[in-house]
Amino acid sequence: MQRFFVTFAVLVSTPTMAWADSTTQISRIERHREMAEKRIREHQAMTQAHIEGRSPICPAADVLGTNPTFFSPAFGESPIKPSADGADHVSLNELRMYWKRIGDFGIKKYQIYPANDGWAQVLYWAGTTSDGKLVEAQEADIFRTDKEFRIVRVENYHDWQQWKSLAAFVNGKDPKTFDGSAYGAAIEAQAKSATEVCRPR
16 A cells, blocks of 8 residues: 555655646646545545435536546456446445445545646545444545546555455455455445435435
8 A cells, every 4th residue: 555655646746846836737736636525525425424324415426538447456447437317326335335334434534636637545444343343444546637627537556455355344255255246246236225216416
């Protein structure tokens, strides 16, 4: 995780300093900071709603540019599919998977590194199991945007062994055999078994 954090500091923080004299560039940087904050706050709101016994509201789906792609060392590269109704259902279903055994699981802390062409973020996840055990996980992401602030690429970096063990735990599976396909299937299962419909923002 540390090596990814260092890479982000080089890719994002340094260019931000170099662009400080341009009003246009600064406005893009601030817009990207706002976009990142909005995404994270909406994600945190889902966890808070669940804790309080309310029906979570789905985050707004990202506004996508031309041929948007997703990349992760654990899962490779794939196209990003647009949302049919403007809501990010996948994020809620993924959280539902963790809430089965970690009722307050969510983003507890975060850091944002905005730049001219996007932003990087480091997310610190945590929650408490039903038997009182604190569990934690981290991830780092890079978002690239076009001139209209539409997202064209997302890169996700994380310790797959850490997340795999956590996902296997909440699904009652063996971490040794729990792979990426099983992870995706577990999220799909949440979509099919959800008792309430996700309300788009």
